[in-house]
Amino acid sequence: MLKITEIFFSLQGEARDAGRPTVFIRLTGCPLRCTYCDSEYAFFGGEWMHFDDILAETARHPARHVCVTGGEPLAQKRCLQLLEQLCDAGYAVSLETSGAIDVSPVDERVSRVVDLKTPDSGEADRNLWSNLGTLGPHDQLKFVICSRGDYEWAREQITGRSLADLCEVLVSPAWGQQDPTQLAEWVLADGLPVRMQLQLHKLLWGDEPGK
Numbered sequence: 001m002l003k004i005t006e007i008f009f010s011l012q013g014e015a016r017d018a019g020r021p022t023v024f025i026r027l028t029g030c031p032l033r034c035t036y037c038d039s040e041y042a043f044f045g046g047e048w049m050h051f052d053d054i055l056a057e058t059a060r061h062p063a064r065h066v067c068v069t070g071g072e073p074l075a076q077k078r079c080l081q082l083l084e085q086l087c088d089a090g091y092a093v094s095l096e097t098s099g100a101i102d103v104s105p106v107d108e109r110v111s112r113v114v115d116l117k118t119p120d121s122g123e124a125d126r127n128l129w130s131n132l133g134t135l136g137p138h139d140q141l142k143f144v145i146c147s148r149g150d151y152e153w154a155r156e157q158i159t160g161r162s163l164a165d166l167c168e169v170l171v172s173p174a175w176g177q178q179d180p181t182q183l184a185e186w187v188l189a190d191g192l193p194v195r196m197q198l199q200l201h202k203l204l205w206g207d208e209p210g211k
């Protein structure tokens with residue numbers, strides 16, 4: 001059983017697979033409190049669901065891709081079993097995670113999207129740097145940028161730790177806070193080896209849950 005906030009079908013709005021029709025499984029609960037969090041409604045509540053029912057609900061939608069998110073999905077230990085079962089069922093699975101919890105036990109078929117928390121998130125001291133050692137080309141690292149200070153911090157991590165040699169590195173403007181054009185100009189000025197992303201679902205549907 002897992003505590004689930006919502007299961008919905010949408011276009012992947014973030015990271016490397018942006019634009020692909022995807023089923024989202026949002027797990028309830030998170031031990032962090034990022035200043036910009038757009039998913040606070042997943043902190044509490046939710047519904048206990050059996051694995052079979054989660055898989056059945058997922059299968060109702062015509063998708064090859066499944067994204068497990070939250071809240072912080074890895075805060076529920078049994079999330080690991082769900083990820084395995086989704087892979088066994090043939091889905092291309094991604095996991096959105098805060099980087100505050102050990103990602104090494106995650107099934108290697110899963111693309112782990114690890115968000116390194118920036119200073120302005122208010123949660124940078126929660127980053128588990130040992131996670132970097134477990135990542136490979138199939139995984140993704142992400143920085144959500146709130147300010148020039150966040151950008152410079154991210155740039156320092158990316159260049160100082162050669163992160164682009166590990167896996168795909170993404171930068172994303174904090175929605176409604178960081179001007180995206182400005183971020184694009186900074187990336188270009190430095191020739192930073194990253195992929196900049198916008199939250200496609202918010203451009204399409206605004207900031208509403210279940211999209």
Ligand SMILES: C[S@@+](CC[C@H](N)C(=O)[O-])C[C@H]1O[C@@H](n2cnc3c(N)ncnc32)[C@H](O)[C@@H]1O
Binds near residue numbers: 069070073115174
């Ligand atoms: C809601 S979190 C859930 C997964 C996990 N707790 C995490 O933080 O990665 C999914 C992704 O949305 C990003 N996110 C949340 N609020 C955002 C905002 N206002 N603007 C841009 N990205 C945001 C997070 O940084 C994270 O990369």
Ligand SMILES: Nc1nc2[nH]cc(C(=O)O)c2c(=O)[nH]1
Binds near residue numbers: 011024070
């Ligand atoms: N369309 C869509 N794509 C997403 N990719 C990651 C999401 C998340 O909240 O983790 C998300 C989301 O909430 N909606």
Ligand code: SF4
Binds near residue numbers: 071
């Ligand atoms: S870790 Fe993710 S879900 Fe938790 S507060 Fe931060 S952005 Fe929101």
Ligand SMILES: [Mg+2]
Binds near residue numbers: 038039
């Ligand atoms: Mg979201």
